[in-house]
Amino acid sequence: MKLKLTSALLIIGLMTTSLLVAQVVTFRSGIFLHHSTGGNIWGPNGSNTSVPEEITAYNTAHGFSGTDLVSLDESWFPVSLDNEWSTWHEIFEQTAPENLCTLCNTNPIIMIKSCFPSSNIYEVGQPSDTLNPTYKSVVNYKWHWRHILNVMKTHLNHFFVIWTNAPLVYNDTDPTQAMLSHQFCKWAKDTLAQGLDPVFGAFPPNVYVFDYFHKVANAQGFLNPLYAVSSWDSHPNATATQLVAPQLVNESFDASLDYEFLVSLKSIDGILYYDNSQLTPIVNRKVYLILGCCNKVDSTYTDADGHFIFQDIDPGNYIVKPVDDEEWGGVNADDALALLKHFVGFITLTGLREIAGNLDDNHFINSIDAMMAAKRYVGLISTFPIGNWSYESCPVELSGDANITVSIKSICNGDVNGSFIP
Ligand SMILES: [Ca+2]
Ligand SMILES: [Ca+2]
16 A cells, blocks of 8 residues: 555656656558569559559548658568468568568568468368478468467557468469468458457457458459469559559558557546545546546546556547545534634635535635534534535646546545545
C-alpha cells in the first residue's frame, strides 16, 4: 500500500505536467522486397502505370504533402537466395545467410512476397513435412507463414505486407497444384488474416495479407492467360500491372495508415483517492469518460489500488468523472463545528473541502450548512442537496501524442476535516 500511496503522490505532483514525452510513430514509408514477379507488378512493365505512379495518385487523392506523404522503395531481396516461403521463414528467424536487419531501421513498412515457384505445391501434406522444410505442401506453407507471422507480430514498430502466392500458367503446373495453391492462399486471406486459424489465433494488427493470387488467378487456380506474359511464361504482363499496382498501393497504405491510427490512440489512466491524510484509494468506483460537456463515451471501475484506465481513446477534450451516489460517511459534530468556524472566519476551507462544505449547494458556507451536517450526523436527515460525494474536476485534453495520467481527489460531502477512511 505504501508504494501505491507514493505513486499517488507522485502523480499529484505530475498533474500540471501530465503530458509525457512520446514519439509519434508513422507507417508511411517502406520497402518492397521482391524478385521478378514483383518487379513486373512494380512496373511500368509496358503498362501505363506503375507502383510509384499509383503512390503519387494515392498521395494526391488523400491530400498528403510533406511528412504525410506515403512512399515505397523496392529491392531485389533476398539478394542471392530464392524467395520461397521456407527461405522467408529462415530469414525472419535469422537462421538464413541473409537477413532483414539492414533494411529495418529505415523502413517502417516491409513488404515481402514469393515468386511463382511457390505455387508448385505437391500435396496437402502431413505434420511430419516440417522435418523437411523445403518440401512444398500446404501443411509446410502454413507452418512457414505462422512462423514468419510470429516474428512479425513481435515487431510492432513495423508494418508488414505479405503477398499470397503468385499463380502459374496452365503449361507450368497441373490442376492439382493449382488448386492446392488456391487452397493455401484462400486460407491465408480468409482464415489466417481473419484471426480464424485455430493454430495461430488472433491476427496481428501490424500485418496485411495482400492476396495477389486471387487477383490474377482463374477459378481453377491457374494464372489467367489475360495476365501472363505468355502461355508458357508465368510472369505478370502489362495488363496485370495495370490491374494490381493500384490495388497494391491502395490496400497496403490503407492498412498501414489504419495501423498508424491504431497505435496513435492513447490512454487516459489515473488514480482516484480520498482527501484524507492517508490518501486512501477509492476502490471499485465507477468512473465515466465524458467527451466534451456530456457525452459519456466509456466507463470503468477503479481497482483495488484506486487505479482506472481508458484505453485506445480518440484525441479530444474529455472529463473524467466518478459517480457520486456511493456510500457516504465521515461526518460528525467536528465537521459541523469546522463549517461554523469557516463561516465566522476562524479557519478557511479551500478547494475540494470548501466545495464539500457547501451542503445546500448555494455557493457559500454558512450556519445552514453546519446545521445540515449536524442533522445528518444524528440521523434527522439522510441526504444533502449537494449529494453524497464531491470530486476534483478533471478535464483532460488528449492530443493523441502521449498517454495521460491523472489523479482525482474525492471526498464525502460534509467531511470537511477529511476524517473518513472509505
Ligand atoms: Ca451553503
Ligand atoms: Ca469528518
